[in-house]
Amino acid sequence: MAGNFKVLTEDHQFQTELTQAGAKLVVADFTSARCGPCQRIAPLFAEMAGRFPNAVFLKIDVNQCTVAAASQGVTATPTFIFYRNKTKLVSLQGADAEALEARIRQHYGDGAEEEIEDSGVPGHIDLIPMISKAGCECLNESDDHPFTEALSSGGGYLESDTDEQLILYISFNQAVKLHSLRVKGPEDCGPKTIKLFINQPHTIDFDTAENANAVQEITLSPKELEGEVIPLKYVKLQNVINCTLFVKDNQTEADTTQISYLQIIGSPVQTTKMADFKRVAGKKGESH
Template sequence: MARRFPNAIFLKIDVNQCPTTSASQGVTAAPTFIFFRNKTKLDSLQGADPEGLEARIRQHYGDGEGEEVEDSGVPGHIDLMPMINKAGCECLNESDDHPFTQALSSSGGYMESDTDEQLILYLSFSQAVKLHSMRIKGPSENGPKTLKLFINQPHTIDFDTAESANPVQELTLAPKDLDGELIPLKFVKLQNVMNLTIFFKDNQTGEETTQVSYLQIIGSPVQTTKMSDFKRVTGKKGESH
């Protein structure tokens, strides 16, 4: 596994030597695999299932096709891209040549609307998350301007509903915001999010189509663990064993 995922760190903990740690992590069976990113607990898996383990690693590591997880740049929060369940996502009025998936990484490509300037992007997460902020990159002419955010919708809303419904937050972006600047979200209202709907209402200059070259959602899973909860068994801080 370590050879196939060189950017992942694999650690083995003896539950007999570290009973406090295993108890704090809810380990009740062996083997148990726990996944962390930036000191935040993302997921866990019990049982000796090599195929299931590899699938779970790929879920949090990336898709193995050159997709890289970006640094969030926000202490205590992560890029939530690995927690987006792409199979459960949908984008209305996206161009066939430029679907939403091209905007979920900074490796090139872009999302573009099709028949007019509006887009509705429905993002499903693999577990409940807290949303802190986002970054958007796009052209100064037809990059997005007005965004309406909705959460925990039972299904993808249509354009009439998106126009008339009250969002949890509405954003008006300036051209400078489309350079990847951090865009704060209403964190207190976004604490238990299973899905996020973004309605791209218009663009900066009224162009026929809207383009988004990169979209980063920043936050953290609701279930988290502080690394300080791990207790040392022997030795002093800084020593290796």
């Protein structure tokens, strides 16, 4: 059995596991020993834990952990609920292994080595697992220090090439809500003015970015470049499929701009689809 697969038998274990998981994806299977569909998908769920080692898989019997199940709104079994930073992302009801794996892949990120930071903002997460890197683009990035180096705090940095300006086009694999940013950079050549655009059909050019009205324009102080949370206009950013950050200038008019870390904080848009909440028919007495 994979080390990231755990069977919970007491209510208090649930919140403990969510806390200990931190920014890792948690997939909780609310199940019942009396539910036939639950028992059929159980070995597949355990097998998935071995294929997604950077996630935590919890098997929770609703008859043993009644408080945990009730607190999460579980009304039928099996119900799979996904979490990061103790934040509920989405739920899926029914013993559909194909749909379950697809949802895991959607929220898991690019792979087992994905570096995911704690957002530090209650109720919101680091959105890096929801960034579709193949759909991202950065204009005027240096070949030696590309955009991807700024998406983790591993020591690299993004640097502009021919002048101080940058355009970062960031595509998400699902609709998200943007709550805030965290930007780190040197006090001399870190970014100063950032214009934020959303849901552009393609990467905008520098002339457009300079002249168009942005959803929000941010002026960063050197202190904020130490990693302070920068609030965004949350009410205007409730259904975002891509965002564009135009870095207009830097702190001291240096020749190039550097960003050592960029964190986008928010949450997935909670959408209810009837397919996600179907009951799986079974024999009488099988379902919880």
